[in-house]
Amino acid sequence: MARHYDFLVLGGGSGGLAAAKRAAGHGARTALVEPHPLGGTCVNVGCVPKKVMWNAAGIAEALEDAPGYGFEVEGARFHWDRLRAARAAYVERLNGIHRRNLEVAEVEHLAGYGRFVDAGTVEVDGTTYTADRILIATGGRPRVPNLPGAEHGLTSDGFFELAEQPRRVAIVGAGYIAVELAGVLNALGSEVTMLLRREHLLGGFDALMRETLMDAMSTAGVNFLTCIHMDRVERGDDGYVLVSADGDRTGDFDQVVWAVGRDASTEGLGLEAAGVETGPEGIVPVDEWQDTNIPGVHAVGDVTGRAPLTPVAIAAGRRLADRLFGGQADARLDYADIPSVVFSHPPIGTVGLTEEEAEERYGQGGFACHTTTFKDMYYAPLDRKEPTAMKVITVGPHEKLAGIHVIGRGADEMIQGFAATLKAGGTLQTLRDTVAIHPTAAEELVLIG
Numbered sequence: 438m439a440r441h442y443d444f445l446v447l448g449g450g451s452g453g454l455a456a457a458k459r460a461a462g463h464g465a466r467t468a469l470v471e472p473h474p475l476g477g478t479c480v481n482v483g484c485v486p487k488k489v490m491w492n493a494a495g496i497a498e499a500l501e502d503a504p505g506y507g508f509e510v511e512g513a514r515f516h517w518d519r520l521r522a523a524r525a526a527y528v529e530r531l532n533g534i535h536r537r538n539l540e541v542a543e544v545e546h547l548a549g550y551g552r553f554v555d556a557g558t559v560e561v562d563g564t565t566y567t568a569d570r571i572l573i574a575t576g577g578r579p580r581v582p583n584l585p586g587a588e589h590g591l592t593s594d595g596f597f598e599l600a601e602q603p604r605r606v607a608i609v610g611a612g613y614i615a616v617e618l619a620g621v622l623n624a625l626g627s628e629v630t631m632l633l634r635r636e637h638l639l640g641g642f643d644a645l646m647r648e649t650l651m652d653a654m655s656t657a658g659v660n661f662l663t664c665i666h667m668d669r670v671e672r673g674d675d676g677y678v679l680v681s682a683d684g685d686r687t688g689d690f691d692q693v694v695w696a697v698g699r700d701a702s703t704e705g706l707g708l709e710a711a712g713v714e715t716g717p718e719g720i721v722p723v724d725e726w727q728d729t730n731i732p733g734v735h736a737v738g739d740v741t742g743r744a745p746l747t748p749v750a751i752a753a754g755r756r757l758a759d760r761l762f763g764g765q766a767d768a769r770l771d772y773a774d775i776p777s778v779v780f781s782h783p784p785i786g787t788v789g790l791t792e793e794e795a796e797e798r799y800g801q802g803g804f805a806c807h808t809t810t811f812k813d814m815y816y817a818p819l820d821r822k823e824p825t826a827m828k829v830i831t832v833g834p835h836e837k838l839a840g841i842h843v844i845g846r847g848a849d850e851m852i853q854g855f856a857a858t859l860k861a862g863g864t865l866q867t868l869r870d871t872v873a874i875h876p877t878a879a880e881e882l883v884l885i886g
Contacts, residue, residue: 439558439566440565442465442466442467443762444466444467444569444570444571444761444762446467446572447470447571447575447706448471448572448573448575449469449475449476449477449546450750451480451747451748451750452576452737452739452750453572453574454475454535454539455751455752455754455755456758457539457544457754458538460762461544462542463762464762467543468544468545468566469545469547470550470561471546472550474532475535475539478576480532481532482593482594482597484747485531488780489520489527490524491620491780493625494623494624494782497515497624497626498782501821502821505818505819517599518600524597547566549562550562551706552710553708553713554707556712556713556733557569557733570761571711571735572735572757573734574737574740574754575702575706576701576702576738578702579698580592585669586672586677587695590670590692590695591693591695592695593694602622602625602626603690603692604627605630605692606628606693607630607631607677607687607690607694608629608631609667609695610694610696610698611631611635611637611638611640612640614696615694616631616638616639616654616781617780619631620654621782623654623658629659629660631662632679632687633662636664637651637663638650638651639779642785643828644791644792645826645842645844646844650779650783650844652824653824667679667680667682668681668684673688675688676689676690677689677690677691677692677693698718699718701715701718701719711731711734712730713729714729716742720740721736721742723735723736723741726760727753727756727757727769727770735757735761737753738750738753743772744772749770757769774788774860778849778852780849782823784848786842786843786849786850786853786855787852788852788856789841789859790830791842792806792830792840794840795839804831804839805830805831806828807829807830807831808826810824810825811824811881812824812825813845813847814876815846823845825843825848826843826844827881828842829842829886831864831865831886835866836864836865836866837863838859838868841882846878851882865886868885869884869886
C-alpha cells in the first residue's frame, strides 16, 4: 500500500520548503521530494552565490576607489579559486541548515525524482506515495538557445562551476541575470561583451533605469553589441566566435554565457498523467489561490511564471499552507506592487508601475513623474563616477504613489522601506512630510518633486 500524506511537495526550493514547513506546523503530515541539494536555484545557483560574487565585485571597486580616500593598496590580488571555495562552503552550510530545518519541522525528505501517476499519486524513484494535496514547486532552469554550437556556451548554472576566471567573455542576453553577471565579471577584471537582440537592456523596467544602467556599464568598460540575432557559435584556434544572422563574427572569447531566459522545470513530472495544464515555456498556470486546473494540485514559485522572485515563492507557499491547513480561508498572496532589485553595477531597486505602464493604464495626463539625477557623495573625491537616478510616479489628485524606481549606490537597500510606503497607500505628500536624513542618497526621494 502506498504511503499517504496530507501534503506532498515536489521541489525543495524556496517555495516548496516554505510551504512544507508551514503546513507541517499546522499539523499536516507532510513530505517533500527533492533529488538535489536543498534550497533550489536561489541557494545553489542563484541569489546566494550571485550575491557573494556581487560583494566581491564591490570590494574590487572599493580597492580601485581607495586611493581617492587616501589609502595605499598596491599589491592587492584577487584569487578566483579562493572565492569559489569560500562561496561553495557557504552554500553547503545553507544546504545543511535547510536539511536540519525540515527535520525539526518533521517534514519527511524524499531524496529522489518525483513524477505524477495520477492527480493524487506520485512515484519517487520507484516508490509510490499518495496525498490529499500536492504542490508543484519545481522552479525553473536556464534556457539554452537552439543554435548550432550552443553547447559551447555556459548557462548561469555553469557560471558557478567555472574553475578559473575567464579573460574574455561574451554574455548573450539583456535581462537581469545577464547584467548581473556582466557587472560582476567586468568589476573583477574580465573583458566583457554583451550581445543584445534589441537596443536596450532590461525590457519591462522603467526606461530611466535601463538607460542609466547601460550608460554606466558602458562607461565602466562593458562592450555592447545591439540588435544582434545569433546564428551559431564556432570554436576557433583562440577561443569561441559568435556569428550573427548577418554573418558578422565576434570573438575570440574564453567563455560564452547564455542568459536568454528561463523555462519552468516541468519536464518529466508526468503532468499529463494528472491532467495538469501547462503553458508556454512549460509553466503551470494557477489562479489567485495558487490552484491549478486540477482540484487538489497547486503550484507556487517560478514554475508558475508569475513574479519569479525568491520572496514571492516563499510568501505564496506559506499563504497556501495557511489556507489549506491553517484554517485561514482567505490567505493568498497579493501580487501587486512587489518590490525587486537588480544587483547590477550600479544596482536598481524598483516597485510599482513603470512610466510606460502608468501611461497605458491611466493615459497621458492621468499620472505624473518626478525625477532626479545626481552623483552620490561617495564619488566626490574620486575620478570614477557612477550615476544615481530616481523616478517617483504618482496618480490622481491626491498624488498617490504608483511607482518608485531607483538606480545607484544603495538602491538595493533603500527600496524596501519606500516599497512599504507605496504598498500602504502613501502619497507624494507622505514623502514630503518625512524629514530627510542628511547626507544620504535616500533623502532625495523624500525631497523629490
